[in-house]
Amino acid sequence: MNALSPQQIKGYIQATIFGFVCGIIGQAIMKIYIALGLPPGYAVPLTVFTFALGGAILMGIGIYGRCFAFGGAGAMLPMSGLAGAVTGGIIEARAQGKPMKTAIWEGAKGPASVFIPVGLLAGLAVAIATIVAGIGG
Amino acid sequence: MDFLYAGISAAVICLIGQIIFANTKLGPVKFFMLVISLGAILSGLGFMNWFNGFGQAGVAIMTVSPGDMFYGSWMVLLTQGSLSVFCILIPLLICCFAAGIICGVLGKLPKNAPQAEPEAKEAAGKAEVV
Numbered sequence: 001m002n003a004l005s006p007q008q009i010k011g012y013i014q015a016t017i018f019g020f021v022c023g024i025i026g027q028a029i030m031k032i033y034i035a036l037g038l039p040p041g042y043a044v045p046l047t048v049f050t051f052a053l054g055g056a057i058l059m060g061i062g063i064y065g066r067c068f069a070f071g072g073a074g075a076m077l078p079m080s081g082l083a084g085a086v087t088g089g090i091i092e093a094r095a096q097g098k099p100m101k102t103a104i105w106e107g108a109k110g111p112a113s114v115f116i117p118v119g120l121l122a123g124l125a126v127a128i129a130t131i132v133a134g135i136g137g
Numbered sequence: 138m139d140f141l142y143a144g145i146s147a148a149v150i151c152l153i154g155q156i157i158f159a160n161t162k163l164g165p166v167k168f169f170m171l172v173i174s175l176g177a178i179l180s181g182l183g184f185m186n187w188f189n190g191f192g193q194a195g196v197a198i199m200t201v202s203p204g205d206m207f208y209g210s211w212m213v214l215l216t217q218g219s220l221s222v223f224c225i226l227i228p229l230l231i232c233c234f235a236a237g238i239i240c241g242v243l244g245k246l247p248k249n250a251p252q253a254e255p256e257a258k259e260a261a262g263k264a265e266v267v
Contacts, residue, residue, distance in 0.1 A: 008159055015155035016148045023147025023195030027140050030194035044197050045229045051198045052233035059237075060244030073158035074151035076165065077172065078198050083237035085165060090241025100242065107241050111169040112234045115203070116227070122174040123207030126181035127215055 015074025018067065022078045026051060048079050055080020059087035086112050139193060146192025150199050169200060176204020203230060 004012075029050050033043035055078070058064040064084045067075045075081050090107030098106070158168055179185050185205040189196050196202055203226070210222040 011159060012152060012155055015151045019151025020144040020148040022198060023144040023192065024140050026147065026194035026198035027143035044194065045225055047194050048197055049229060049232055053236045056236040056240035060240035062245065062247060073154040076168065077151050077154045077200055079200060079233055082169065082200055083233050086234055086237030087241040087244060090238065091244050091246060095246045104238060104242065108238060111166050112237065114166055114170055115173060116230055118170045119173045119203050119207040122177040122204060123211045126177045126208050127211035130181045131215060
């Protein structure tokens, strides 16, 4: 690998900072749900959904776009980045003057369309592999 | 201390993600495919179990955790014959995408979009008339 340029190092540091802040916010949201009396089995999925909703809303009002510029892949990796990518795709298509149906389709066919099928396939493949190898259980 | 561990684990995931994203020429779609597959593979190797305990929500909010959840769901289905975990996971992901789509439909358009301005003016004009 070549020597790291200052630009790359800056990107790495920004992604790390963004991830750190996201982790702390996520933990705070989960603590709030647990304090409200939800069992952890529900608090964790609800935290994930809250994060995705937060990312979508922030993208909708135009703040998360700046987060993408700041955090790079660090902003894409949380669930907020995934929901934000869907929202961003739709808003971009709308800004180009496309009708609403086309815009929704363009937003949904990006990362969202591959996420569930690929997850299902990868999960199945790994589950079969671990059962055959006798590791998991 | 929980908060520190969550922050550190999320930061590590983001740093690794940024290293992968910066050094390979993957688009966002392929990047997400890679991330969710990595989540499933790490989960199969037993690493995600420990990592989830360490980072808690810091790991759960990342896109690697659905990979882990898909693996766990398949394991429950294949070993116990129960669909219960899928019944939480799939609606959860669909809700996340639905939130993205709804916010995309309702969200405001960026100011610098050239074609968007006439629409925005029309909408403002209609609002004034009403």
